[in-house]
Amino acid sequence: xxxxxxxxIFTLSELNLMVRDTIRATMMxxxxxxxxxxELKENSFSHHCYLELIEKRxxxxxxxxxxxxxxxxxxxxxxxxxxESRTGETFAAGIKILIRVSVDFHELYGFSLSIEEIEPSxxxxxxxxxxxxxxxxxxxxxxxxxxxxxxxxxxPVRIAVISSPSAAGYGDFMSHLDSSPWNSLFAxxxxxxxxxxxxxxxxxxxxxxxxxxxxxxxxxxxxxxGGGATSDLNSFxxxxxxxxxxxFPLPILTGIGHERDDSIVDLVxxxxxxxxxxxxxxxxxxxxxxxxxxxxxxxTITSAVTDKINETQKELQFLSANIIRASSAIISKQNNxxxxxxxxxxxxxxxxxxxxxxxxxxxDQFFRMASPSYILQKGxxxxxxxxxxxxxxxxxxxxxxxxxxxxxxSKKATIQ
Amino acid sequence: MGKKNELNFEEAIGSLEEIAxxxxxxxxxxxxxxxxxxxAVQLINACKKKLNSTNDEVKKILxxxxxxxx
Numbered sequence: 001x002x003x004x005x006x007x008x009i010f011t012l013s014e015l016n017l018m019v020r021d022t023i024r025a026t027m028m029x030x031x032x033x034x035x036x037x038x039e040l041k042e043n044s045f046s047h048h049c050y051l052e053l054i055e056k057r058x059x060x061x062x063x064x065x066x067x068x069x070x071x072x073x074x075x076x077x078x079x080x081x082x083x084e085s086r087t088g089e090t091f092a093a094g095i096k097i098l099i100r101v102s103v104d105f106h107e108l109y110g111f112s113l114s115i116e117e118i119e120p121s122x123x124x125x126x127x128x129x130x131x132x133x134x135x136x137x138x139x140x141x142x143x144x145x146x147x148x149x150x151x152x153x154x155x156p157v158r159i160a161v162i163s164s165p166s167a168a169g170y171g172d173f174m175s176h177l178d179s180s181p182w183n184s185l186f187a188x189x190x191x192x193x194x195x196x197x198x199x200x201x202x203x204x205x206x207x208x209x210x211x212x213x214x215x216x217x218x219x220x221x222x223x224x225x226g227g228g229a230t231s232d233l234n235s236f237x238x239x240x241x242x243x244x245x246x247x248f249p250l251p252i253l254t255g256i257g258h259e260r261d262d263s264i265v266d267l268v269x270x271x272x273x274x275x276x277x278x279x280x281x282x283x284x285x286x287x288x289x290x291x292x293x294x295x296x297x298x299x300t301i302t303s304a305v306t307d308k309i310n311e312t313q314k315e316l317q318f319l320s321a322n323i324i325r326a327s328s329a330i331i332s333k334q335n336n337x338x339x340x341x342x343x344x345x346x347x348x349x350x351x352x353x354x355x356x357x358x359x360x361x362x363x364d365q366f367f368r369m370a371s372p373s374y375i376l377q378k379g380x381x382x383x384x385x386x387x388x389x390x391x392x393x394x395x396x397x398x399x400x401x402x403x404x405x406x407x408x409x410s411k412k413a414t415i416q
Numbered sequence: 417m418g419k420k421n422e423l424n425f426e427e428a429i430g431s432l433e434e435i436a437x438x439x440x441x442x443x444x445x446x447x448x449x450x451x452x453x454x455x456a457v458q459l460i461n462a463c464k465k466k467l468n469s470t471n472d473e474v475k476k477i478l479x480x481x482x483x484x485x486x
Contacts, residue, residue, distance in 0.1 A: 155425050155466070158474055184470040189478040214481060217474070290425070291467050297432040298460045304439035305453050312446055 016107035047073035069113040086120035098122030169226020169276035176280035200235035224276035236263035255279035376407035
């Protein structure tokens, strides 16, 4: 048991210095490593940035490594700016990074890494990977396109807005609606939520729950975030928030206002728009289109009815013309018959009349010639005795007085 | 949504589209046509009224919601 009898004893500092020397002697100047930021603090006096780097098992999320790290104030602003401008993300806890570090060991402060350089493309790749994993999960669960499949009403005018009341974007949204021709139609209710930082996710989910309690009062949900920094969109890439949005029974319109790729909330939303103003325009256009559709239908029906009435009128005209043509044919046929009958009747009557008048003339002549006055005029005379015509000489004796009647008068005569 | 006797804009537009297509495709006799035109005019007027409304009642309800909400 030699170890129990120390042959050489060191102080802690001696040991720590040995460790430090060993490290300095054996380690390279710098290494490229990947790690996740567990914690991050900026010292407001020194402007150094102190971090806790961690590594987790991807399957169980159990922590497998941890180390303190620092970005010195001379490098920190540059590293932060480079990272945020390239990734669109805030340089903050929860992000996976690829960094070049130097390893140091201080006898008093212990093991620490000093961050010299950062490679943002790794984080971008990680974010894409994480995003595509979440998207795949949402798709696998069959909820990814649920909100997209909802029908947005033709008049989406009762709007639940999830936003920060102080956000410029909310003001832009409201003033845009107010200046639209449909301003009196829109009824907007704000559900205030934190739109930046760690609380964003929980805060928006809570707002969704509040809306859900009065879901029948709304046509659509608008999630807008205004005008501020383009970074800090991590919350909108979270599985929980995306799953809540995707499964929400009202159509969700987003105007989260950022330049980089769509967040997952954008992807699952019914309609993704870039800015709050664009969301307002979208709603206004939807109402305008519906009004135009109504006008178009009204015109279509009017002209279709007019056409139909004209058509029916033409049909009627055609029918009545047909009737007139057919009946006038019948009438003219009848007319001809009448005219023909009339002519033949006339000529028959004329014939009959002529023959009658001829006979009348004959009769007239006969009667005229047979009349006593006509005969007397021809030189004959009538012999009358006591007013009676004497037709035989034997009826007369001598010395008898008779009357001789001529056409122009009478004379007495005595028979001898 | 809303009150039950209130006009549903979606349904009204749907009915109008059906009527328009039926008229255009000559599916109505003249008597039925008159009936449908009457119906269409009523729907169009109701939709126009809705478009020109102020939605004051809804706004009132939503304002009250704020009081209960917090």
